[in-house]
Structure formats: C-alpha cells, structure tokens
Amino acid sequence: MNKIKGAVVLSVIxxxxxxxxVYSQFKLNVKVSANNLLRYGIGKExxxxxxxxxxxxxxxxxxxxxxxxxxxxxxxxxxxxxxxxKGTKGISRRYVEFKKDDFTARAGNFYELFAKGLTLxxxxxxxxxxxxxxxxxxxxxxxxxGKKKQVKFSGTILGGGMNxxxxxxxxxxxxxxxxxxNFSFSPHKVLTFGGSYLYTDGELPSGNTATKIxxxxxxxxxxxxxxxxxxxxxxxxxxxxxxxxxxYTQSKAPRGDGAYxxxxxxxxxxxxxxxxxxxxxNLVTPDQRSSTNPWKALxxxxxxxxxxxxxxxxxxxxxxxxxxNDEVGFxxxxxxSPGDKLSLNANASLTSRHYDYRDVDSTGLTRYERVDRxxxxxxxxxxxxxxxxxxxxxxxxxSKTLKTKLGVSRKTNILYSIVDPGSSDIIRSFTVPxxxxxxxxxxxxxxxxxxxxxxxxxxxxxxxNYWSQLTTLSISRSPSIILSGVLETTNDExxxxxxxxxxxxxxxxxxTSSNTVIVxxxxxxxxxxxxxxxxxxxxxxxxFRLTLINxxx
Amino acid sequence: xxKLSIIAVFVSFFAVNFSYSQMSDxxxxxxxxSSVKLSEQLKKGPVLLQFWATWCIPCKEEMKxxxxxxxxxxxxxxxxxxxxxxxxxxxxxxxxxxxxxGYKFITVYDSDKNVFNSFGGQDPPYSVFLDRNGNVxxxxxxxxxxxxxxxxxxxxxxxKIGKN
Numbered sequence: 001m002n003k004i005k006g007a008v009v010l011s012v013i014x015x016x017x018x019x020x021x022v023y024s025q026f027k028l029n030v031k032v033s034a035n036n037l038l039r040y041g042i043g044k045e046x047x048x049x050x051x052x053x054x055x056x057x058x059x060x061x062x063x064x065x066x067x068x069x070x071x072x073x074x075x076x077x078x079x080x081x082x083x084x085x086k087g088t089k090g091i092s093r094r095y096v097e098f099k100k101d102d103f104t105a106r107a108g109n110f111y112e113l114f115a116k117g118l119t120l121x122x123x124x125x126x127x128x129x130x131x132x133x134x135x136x137x138x139x140x141x142x143x144x145x146g147k148k149k150q151v152k153f154s155g156t157i158l159g160g161g162m163n164x165x166x167x168x169x170x171x172x173x174x175x176x177x178x179x180x181x182n183f184s185f186s187p188h189k190v191l192t193f194g195g196s197y198l199y200t201d202g203e204l205p206s207g208n209t210a211t212k213i214x215x216x217x218x219x220x221x222x223x224x225x226x227x228x229x230x231x232x233x234x235x236x237x238x239x240x241x242x243x244x245x246x247x248y249t250q251s252k253a254p255r256g257d258g259a260y261x262x263x264x265x266x267x268x269x270x271x272x273x274x275x276x277x278x279x280x281x282n283l284v285t286p287d288q289r290s291s292t293n294p295w296k297a298l299x300x301x302x303x304x305x306x307x308x309x310x311x312x313x314x315x316x317x318x319x320x321x322x323x324x325n326d327e328v329g330f331x332x333x334x335x336x337s338p339g340d341k342l343s344l345n346a347n348a349s350l351t352s353r354h355y356d357y358r359d360v361d362s363t364g365l366t367r368y369e370r371v372d373r374x375x376x377x378x379x380x381x382x383x384x385x386x387x388x389x390x391x392x393x394x395x396x397x398x399s400k401t402l403k404t405k406l407g408v409s410r411k412t413n414i415l416y417s418i419v420d421p422g423s424s425d426i427i428r429s430f431t432v433p434x435x436x437x438x439x440x441x442x443x444x445x446x447x448x449x450x451x452x453x454x455x456x457x458x459x460x461x462x463x464x465n466y467w468s469q470l471t472t473l474s475i476s477r478s479p480s481i482i483l484s485g486v487l488e489t490t491n492d493e494x495x496x497x498x499x500x501x502x503x504x505x506x507x508x509x510x511x512t513s514s515n516t517v518i519v520x521x522x523x524x525x526x527x528x529x530x531x532x533x534x535x536x537x538x539x540x541x542x543x544f545r546l547t548l549i550n551x552x553x
Numbered sequence: 554x555x556k557l558s559i560i561a562v563f564v565s566f567f568a569v570n571f572s573y574s575q576m577s578d579x580x581x582x583x584x585x586x587s588s589v590k591l592s593e594q595l596k597k598g599p600v601l602l603q604f605w606a607t608w609c610i611p612c613k614e615e616m617k618x619x620x621x622x623x624x625x626x627x628x629x630x631x632x633x634x635x636x637x638x639x640x641x642x643x644x645x646x647x648x649x650x651x652x653x654x655g656y657k658f659i660t661v662y663d664s665d666k667n668v669f670n671s672f673g674g675q676d677p678p679y680s681v682f683l684d685r686n687g688n689v690x691x692x693x694x695x696x697x698x699x700x701x702x703x704x705x706x707x708x709x710x711x712x713k714i715g716k717n
Binding site: 033034035037062064066071099111112113116117121123142144149152186189192225228230232262264265266267268269270271272273275302303304305309310311333334335336337343437439442443444445447476477478479480481482508510513514515516549551552553 | 577580585586587588607608609610640641642643645646648649650651652653654655664665666671672673674675676679681689691692693694695697698699700702703
C-alpha cells in the first residue's frame with residue numbers, strides 16, 4: 001500500500017515539475033474528467049447447498065487530470081465486499097502518461113492488446129472478476145511516412161508486473177514479471193505485417209507450493225486488404241520452462257502454439273466473415289487438464305473465440321467455455337440488408353478439442369494415449385467435446401416507429417467424460433427470441449422481448465428435457481426513464497434454485513444525459529456468464545440491486 | 554462512510570469546476586486503414602463520438618438514428634464518428650456490419666479501448682459530443698427509444714457554437 005502511495009506522490013510531483021516547466025514557456029492547458037460507478041446489492045443467493053445472504057458494495061471513482069501533453073489518472077476503489085473477484089480498499093489504479101505527436105509513454109497501470117491477442121491481451125471484466133492489469137511502463141511510437149502518408153509504422157515496448165487473481169479462487173494469485181514488444185508495418189494500404197515477442201517469469205501457486213516458470217512467446221502476423229476483401233493471419237509459438245519443485249520434480253520445457261485466421265468480404269448491403277482458430281498452447285492428456293497447470297496458455301493470452309457473442313438472456317444461457325490450450329474450430333458470420341427496412345444476420349460455428357484419448361493401461365491404473373489424426377479441423381464426434389451453433393435473425397423496420405426482430409438458434413455443447421462416457425455433459429438447446437418495439441408521441445416507447453427455449457441436459461436425473469420462457473416488457477420515456485418487468489418461467493424440476501418462476505422489476509432513471517441510476521428488485525435465475533471466452537457460474541439471486549453511473553467530462 | 558463522502562465531494566468538485574473542458578486528440582484507423590485524427594475532424598464542425606460494439610443492441614439502435622441525423626446535418630458541418638470498441642473476439646465483424654447497412658459515416662477502431670477510457674467511458678452505448686472548439690458539449694450514457702428528438706435538438710445547438 002505504501003508502495004502505491006509513494007508511486008502516486010512521485011507521479012504527481014513529476015507531473016507538477018513538468019507542468020511548471022511548460023507553464024513558464026507555454027500556455028498551461030489544464031482539464032479534468034471523472035467518472036464514478038457505485039454498485040450495491042443485498043438479498044439471498046440460492047446455491048446447491050442452500051440459501052445464503054448476499055451483500056456487496058463497490059465504489060469506483062476514476063479521475064483524470066490533463067496538463068498539456070501529460071495525463072495523470074487515479075482510481076479510488078472501495079469494495080465492502082466486492083461481488084466477484086478480489087476486493088480492494090484504496091487506490092487501485094494510478095498512472096502518468098505523456099503523449100506528444102507520434103510518441104506515447106505511460107508509467108503505472110495499463111492494459112495492452114498485441115495484434116489479435118495470441119501473445120498479449122490484458123483486460124478487465126468486472127462482471128466476471130477477471131483482471132490482467134499491468135503495473136509498469138509502456139512506450140509506443142507510431143508514424144506515417146510518404147507523400148500520401150500510406151506507409152505506416154507502429155511499435156510498442158513494455159515491461160512490468162502483473163498479479164492475476166484466479167477469478168474462480170480468489171485466494172490464489174499468479175504473479176508475473178513481463179517484458180514484451182510489438183510492431184506492425186504497412187508499406188502499402190493493401191499489406192500490413194507485424195510481430196510480437198513476450199518474455200515472462202511467473203509463479204503459479206497450487207495448494208501451498210508455487211511453480212516457477214519462464215516463458216517466451218513469439219508471434220507473427222500478416223494482414224491483406226484489397227477492394228472488398230480483408231484477410232488476417234496470426235501465428236504464435238510459446239515455450240514454457242518450469243523449475244522443479246515438490247509437485248513437479250523435474251524441469252519441463254514443452255512448446256505450444258496457436259493460429260488464428262480471418263477472411264472477410266464486404267460490399268454495400270452484404271458482409272461475410274470467416275474465422276478459423278487452432279489453439280494448441282498446452283495439449284495434454286485429459287487427466288492433466290487443470291487451471292493450475294504451469295504450462296497452460298497464460299492468463300494474459302486471450303485470442304478470438306470465433307463463436308457468436310449473444311445479447312439476450314436465453315440465447316446466452318448455454319455458452320461454450322473456450323479452452324485456449326486445446327481447441328480447433330471455425331465460424332462464419334453473414335450480414336445481409338436487401339433494403340433499408342430488412343436486415344438479416346446468419347451465424348454458424350463449430351469447435352472441438354483436437355484429439356480423442358484412450359486408456360491403454362490394462363491394470364487398475366490409468367494411462368491415456370492420444371489417438372492421432374489430422375487435427376486441422378474440428379470434429380463433431382462426442383469424444384472431441386464438440387460445440388456447434390447455428391443462428392439466424394431477421395430485423396424489420398415496418399415504419400420509423402415500429403421495429404420487429406425474430407431469431408432462431410440451435411446449439412449443442414458436449415463435455416465428454418473419458419472415464420464414463422455415459423455421464424458426459426451434453427446440452428442441446430433450441431431458442432426463439434422475438435422483439436417488438438414501438439415508439440409513440442415521439443418520446444414514449446414500449447418494448448417486448450420474448451424468448452422461448454427448449455433444452456436437453458444429459459446430467460438431469462429425472463426428465464432431461466425442459467423448457468424455459470423469458471418475457472421482458474419495458475416502457476420508456478425519452479430521455480430519462482425506462483421501467484421494465486422481467487418474468488422467467490420453466491418446467492425444469494432440477495433447477496439449482498428449486499424455483500420455477502423468477503420475477504424482477506427494474507427502473508432506469510437518467511437524471512442527466514450522462515448520470516444514471518438503476519434500481520432493481522426481485523429474483524434472477526443466474527447461470528453461466530461469459531466474457532471473451534472466459535466463463536463463470538453466477539448463482540440465482542433474490543433481492544435488491546442499485547447501480548449509479550456518473551460521467552463528468 | 555467517511556471515505557465515500559470524500560469521494561463524492563471530490564468528484565462533485567471537479568464536475569462543477571471543470572465541465573466543458575477540452576479533450577485530448579486521437580489518431581485511429583478507419584475501416585480502410587486510413588488515419589482519422591480528431592483535431593482534423595473538428596475543423597469541419599462539431600463532432601459526435603459514439604462508442605459502440607457489434608454485440609451491443611442499443612448501440613446499433615442509436616447508430617441507425619445517428620446515421621439519419623448525420624445525413625440531415627452533415628452539409629452543415631456535423632461530423633459523426635462511430636468508435637468501435639469491439640475487441641479481438643468481434644472486431645472482424647465491424648466492417649461487414651457497417652458495409653452491409655450501407656452506412657457512410659466515419660467508423661474507427663479502438664480495440665484496446667484507450668480512447669474510450671480516456672473519455673471516461675464505462676459501458677456502451679456512450680457518446681461524447683464535442684463542439685467545433687473541441688470542448689465537451691454533452692456526454693450521453695445509454696440510449697432510450699425516442700432519444701432522436703433530443704439528439705436532433707442537441708446537434709442544432711452544437712452547430713451554433715463557435716460559428717463565425
């Protein structure tokens with residue numbers, strides 16, 4: 001804590017020194033912006049073991065001070081307790097940044113994305129409790145050359161530490177010391193190529209023992225753009241060397257790699273994107289798969305999932321948890337607008353593990369052996385834990401005031417159990433979302449979202465087939481109020497909450513265009529929530545929630 | 554509670570004293586890889602920056618409205634820039650979505666959300682309206698059906714600011 005306070009004081013002193021120097025020669029341009037987020041909730045959380053009281057209070061105030069070419073930022077955070085993740089009370093973010101023409105330097109906390117994230121994609125997702133924030137120094141230089149400024153260069157180097165708290169076990173923190181660099185060069189509009197390199201020393205705890213690792217990741221990428229076509233390809237290779245310890249008595253240095261490709265074509269009224277992924281950062285036998293495995297894809301590696309991101313509740317209910325260590329797949333997404341009133345969106349994706357495994361030990365022990373195959377494409381066989389989805393949606397504006405949207409989705413997600421194939425987790429769902437929106441008297445709006453879902457869950461002891469239905473009715477008055485009611489029902493006899501109906505009322509009030517208060521009361525069904533391919537289970541909740549969002553620019 | 558009171562006072566102080574401040578410049582790539590510099594766009598007139606993502610439904614509803622308003626006021630100098638904060642998982646769908654809709658306004662990529670964060674964005678849809686002097690004229694968080702009337706009136710007001 002003293003370290004953080006010291007760094008902040010030092011940053012402010014440095015900033016003021018530079019500012020007064022600037023002031024003596026130039027006009028001092030000072031500006032401040034701030035934003036604030038307050039979240040509070042109290043109620044009962046339903047879990048398999050019973051009902052527990054749930055209470056959270058989170059307050060985040062971000063203030064940015066701009067002085068000529070300098071920016072200083074501070075986040076004050078007060079979690080008592082936090083809803084998800086590891087809570088903080090005090091200054092949780094601080095930085096100083098200098099930006100002049102093509103040059104940017106930043107000291108303190110930051111996030112960074114290199115290319116498509118195969119080497120580095122540090123980000124925060126508060127709804128999951130995920131945070132891969134750096135504390136260090138980052139320098140970026142970008143410049144355009146040539147008469148038409150078509151030749152472009154961008155380069156970044158960074159170094160610093162990262163304390164990654166396991167979002168599913170907040171008592172477990174992985175510590176990394178990272179140095180990395182990235183560049184991209186575009187000699188012409190049609191061609192861009194680049195590369196990145198990352199080195200890290202890390203300590204990954206498992207129980208009372210931490211495994212020390214030293215990892216290197218190399219990445220190269222190529223982008224092409226011609227007329228309506230765009231293509232991008234990225235390949236990364238990683239080596240992780242572990243020091244021997246009580247758990248792993250011998251040092252190991254396995255290699256892993258990952259590839260991502262994208263091809264898109266667009267013209268007015270039409271756009272198609274085809275994506276391909278082949279992530280093999282830690283191909284291991286089923287008994288070695290673990291979130292504490294020291295040779296795994298590192299938490300700051302987060303590449304494209306190539307599966308659709310859904311926005312409505314039931315469509316998002318059975319997501320696929322992407323395994324960046326062992327997954328191959330592709331996705332196709334099409335947008336088509338035959339006219340101003342009608343838009344169509346179609347999506348299909350298929351993803352699976354690379355290989356099937358067999359237990360080849362004839363005694364009572366287990367020894368898995370890989371069944372080799374050409375694994376450049378996913379498989380639909382259950383042994384490969386496949387996930388596939390098809391989604392179609394049509395949006396129609398009947399008039400300026402009336403909009404309708406109708407979709408249909410089919411998904412299957414299989415988590416294969418090699419020990420007992422009969423107990424594999426198989427979930428199939430068929431979902432139809434419908435939305436009707438009508439605006440009247442210019443400022444009043446009414447919106448109905450109705451979703452119907454049929455599901456099959458192989459792990460249900462009784463009836464494995466059940467349905468769920470969710471209806472949201474909202475009435476709004478622009479620019480300040482939205483009043484909503486959400487009703488969800490099911491005939492599922494084995495829902496973890498033991499309930500068959502959930503109702504929640506919500507009020508959104510914008511007291512200015514950038515200051516909003518949201519209050520809700522009632523019950524929520526919970527389920528798996530995902531962000532960037534990372535998922536967590538959220539327990540059903542019954543109670544009161546308050547969110548206050550302020551922006552001051 | 555004492556700490557919270559301090560935060561509230563601190564934030565309110567800055568809100569009152571430093572509103573309508575001038576914001577930082579940025580240089581982001583558009584859908585064709587060309588640079589778009591905020592300071593260059595401000596020379597044309599007031600600029601509305603809408604931070605959005607392909608998975609954000611209200612963002613796309615607001616975008617349809619802003620596209621119509623852009624068509625109505627672009628000849629008067631109004632500039633609308635759609636800043637995509639889609640990250641690596643959905644950024645490949647930005648260009649196909651925009652082109653399929655036939656939208657002609659400027660769209661730029663802010664995949665690492667650096668510009669979004671520097672403008673104080675928390676969740677999309679979030680928009681910052683800058684007058685032609687680069688001062689923050691309005692910020693908008695969220696979108697409600699019927700907001701087009703309010704946006705229309707704000708654009709007309711912004712077009713009057715700093716006009717010679």
